Amino acid sequence: MRKILLVIDLQPDFAVEPYYHNIINYIETNKHNYDIIMATRFINYEDSPFIQKLGYDGAMTKTNLEFTYDSLFSKHSYECGEGFYKHIKYDEIFVVGCDTDACILAVCYEMFRLNMNFHVLADYCYSSGGEDFHNIALDLIERNFGYDALIEEGNVENE
Numbered sequence: 001m002r003k004i005l006l007v008i009d010l011q012p013d014f015a016v017e018p019y020y021h022n023i024i025n026y027i028e029t030n031k032h033n034y035d036i037i038m039a040t041r042f043i044n045y046e047d048s049p050f051i052q053k054l055g056y057d058g059a060m061t062k063t064n065l066e067f068t069y070d071s072l073f074s075k076h077s078y079e080c081g082e083g084f085y086k087h088i089k090y091d092e093i094f095v096v097g098c099d100t101d102a103c104i105l106a107v108c109y110e111m112f113r114l115n116m117n118f119h120v121l122a123d124y125c126y127s128s129g130g131e132d133f134h135n136i137a138l139d140l141i142e143r144n145f146g147y148d149a150l151i152e153e154g155n156v157e158n159e
Contacts, residue, residue: 001091001092002035002089002090002091002092003033003034003035003090003091003092003093003094004034004035004036004037004038004088004090004092004093004094005027005030005031005034005036005037005038005094005096006038006039006040006093006094006095006096006097006107006118007023007027007037007038007039007040007067007069007096007097008040008095008096008097008098008103008104008107008125009040009041009042009097009098009099009103010023010024010039010065010067010096010097010098011041011042011059011063011065011098012063012066013042013058013059013063014042014059014098014099014128016098016126016128019098019126020098020126022124023096023097023098023124023125023126024066024067026096026121026124027067027068027096028067028068031068034094035090036070036071037068037069037070037071038069038070038071038072038073038088039065039067039069039071039072039073040072040073040074040075040080040097040103040107041062041063041065041072041073041074041075042059042074042075042076042103043059043060043061043062043074043075043076044056044057044058044059044060044076045060045076048076062074077106078102078103078105078106078107079103079106079107079109079110080107080110081110082110082114085110085111085114085116090116090117091117092117092118092119093111093116093117093118093119094118094119094120094121094151095107095108095118095119095120095121095125096120096121096124096125097124097125098125098126098127098128099126099127099128099129099133100120100125100126100127100133100134100137100138100141101127101129101133101134101136101137102127102129104120104125104137104141105137105140105141108120108141108144108145108149109144112144112145112149118145118149119148119149119150119151120138120141120149120150120151121151122138122150122151122152122153123152123153125138138150
């Protein structure tokens, strides 16, 4: 069974402690349990909707990621786009990273629409908007994608 760890936007621009380094520790400790570690990195740009509509002008440069990965995909939006998934050969995708209520949720909608087998590792995700947004997003993931889409504490086989 081919397992992919998909790390969403876990970059210094969105670091909230202790969550940020807890996820990095999980990746480094468990990388041998995955066939490939794929990472995404958000890069903002001048006149983006993030600047125009949300007033967010961070993440304007390519920052180095602080964990081991096999493949890196830079993106300019919440989701990755269907082209990102076209060449992925997998049996299961495990999702960790930031922001549960934004990018992770958007990626889940994409993977669901593409009928992909994915699981969000709840303890290895967070929202820079705070714990309430994170918890609401976890409820939405379970409701919209099924009970199997969410793996909570104590149920992560790879630990």
